[in-house]
Every structure is written in structure tokens, then in C-alpha cells.
Amino acid sequence: MAYSEKVIDHYENPRNVGAMDKDDSGVGTGMVGAPACGDVMRLQIKVNEQGIIEDAKFKTYGCGSAIASSSLVTEWVKGKTLDEAMTIKNSHIAEELELPPVKIHCSVLAEDAIKAAVEDYRSKRGAGHSQAEVAA
Ligand code: FES
Ligand code: FES
Numbered sequence: 001m002a003y004s005e006k007v008i009d010h011y012e013n014p015r016n017v018g019a020m021d022k023d024d025s026g027v028g029t030g031m032v033g034a035p036a037c038g039d040v041m042r043l044q045i046k047v048n049e050q051g052i053i054e055d056a057k058f059k060t061y062g063c064g065s066a067i068a069s070s071s072l073v074t075e076w077v078k079g080k081t082l083d084e085a086m087t088i089k090n091s092h093i094a095e096e097l098e099l100p101p102v103k104i105h106c107s108v109l110a111e112d113a114i115k116a117a118v119e120d121y122r123s124k125r126g127a128g129h130s131q132a133e134v135a136a
Contacts, residue, residue: 003064004098010068015075018057020044028121030113036105039066043113045077045085047121053077053085058113065103069093069110082118 003011022029022044030043039062046055056074060067072093077085093107
């Protein structure tokens with residue numbers, strides 16, 4: 001199967017590969033697996049006090065399309081609010097990367113990962129911080 005140039009570019013020069021401290025209260029971590037192939041993706045976001053995603057990192061054990069999808073999503077979410085990040089759809093990713101039908105699930109993995117990261121961040125904030133702290 002032929003990969004698109006954009007997939008190859010992200011695969012060869014992945015953006016934002018790495019890890020953040022998952023215990024940091026400003027970090028949300030999403031870890032998801034694809035039942036179809038067993039691939040695993042971890043996507044992390046660092047959120048500032050204004051609720052803006054300042055930084056994002058990923059680590060993906062998977063195919064080229066999964067790596068490219070997660071790399072693209074880390075680029076897309078920087079500077080976005082959490083609500084904006086939640087609107088990212090796998091169809092946007094698949095379209096941008098020109099993924100063929102058999103690789104659509106790789107982009108679903110990236111959508112699931114960013115959603116899981118936002119949810120993890122929100123659940124941490126809900127649990128560990130008073131409103132006063134959040135507002136400060
Ligand atoms: Fe998972 Fe492609 S099937 S690496
Ligand atoms: Fe399974 Fe890409 S994530 S083939």
C-alpha cells in the first residue's frame with residue numbers, strides 16, 4: 001500500500017515525540033489501544049491556567065499511519081482550548097493525511113487518545129483542585 005507524502009513526512013519527522021510527567025496536575029494523559037491491530041498510542045497534553053493546551057507529546061507503538069495521526073494531532077491541539085481539542089474528528093485526520101479505508105482506524109486511535117487525555121486532565125482538576133485554585 002502506498003502511504004501519502006504527508007504520512008511519510010510525519011512518520012520520518014514525527015513532531016512532539018516524548019513523554020510528560022503523568023502525575024503533574026497540569027498534564028492529561030490518554031492511553032488507547034486499537035483492537036483491530038493491537039497498536040497502542042499515548043498522547044499527553046500540558047494545560048495552562050487559562051485552559052489552553054500549551055504543549056503536547058505522543059508515543060505510539062504502531063503503524064506509520066498511527067504515528068502520523070498522533071504526530072498531526074499534537075500539532076493541531078497546541079494553542080487550543082480543551083473544548084476545541086474535543087472537536088477533533090478522526091475524519092479530519094484521515095482527510096489531512098489521505099488515509100486509505102483500511103487505515104481509518106489509525107486516525108480513530110488518535111481521536112480517542114486526545115479525548116482520553118482531555119478527560120484525564122479534567123478528572124484530575126475536578127478531584128485535586130478547589131475552584132479558588134483553578135480561578136487563581
Ligand atoms: Fe498495527 Fe499496522 S497493524 S502496525
Ligand atoms: Fe492499526 Fe494503524 S493503528 S494499522
